[in-house]
Amino acid sequence: MLDVTPLVTAVDHLVDRLRAAPQSRLQRGAAAEGLALARELAARAQRIEFPDREPSPMPDAGMFAVADQVAVAGHDLAEALRNASAGELAEAVTLVEEAARRM
Template sequence: MTPQPTADDLHAAVDRLSDRLRALPESTLRRGAAEAAFALARELADRARRLERPAPPPAEFPAAGIYAVGDQLAVAGHDLAEALRAAPEGPATGRELAAALELVRDHRC
């Protein structure tokens, strides 16, 4: 039986992806890697905000440029991992964690 994913798994996956993004050359970042990673960071940030404050519409996650996208992804992913740790345990939280982990693990840069 496969163990259930945890927020620590999400945290580690985000760290690995962020490190890969930070190591990419500028040309790769400019050819779309930064834009795709920023879209993922925005999605993770929106998921964290919905967990923490479901009523108000989420604020837009600001773009800080191609050289900051690795850091932005790390911040958004770590925020989501913390929001999931604080959320009540249950099937919905487990599904949210699994979905976020899949997004991060499936991202190609």
């Protein structure tokens, strides 16, 4: 079983930053970037868990909910990756870290 701690740590760090971000920063793009990340993480988790199904898109719940959406999608992906390859885990961590840099 794969240790998914690096992904959970990266997600939690980004979620903390989003929750602490002022409204102006969220409006300038951090919320949109967070939503795009949450959608990608959720789609990856769904493709692992349900490979024969098209992933359902994550809805836009508003800029004040985006941190929670990233948290849920990131933790879901971490659980799905427990039985995946180390490469898939590293790719997911990189995805989160790059999104954090863009924010």
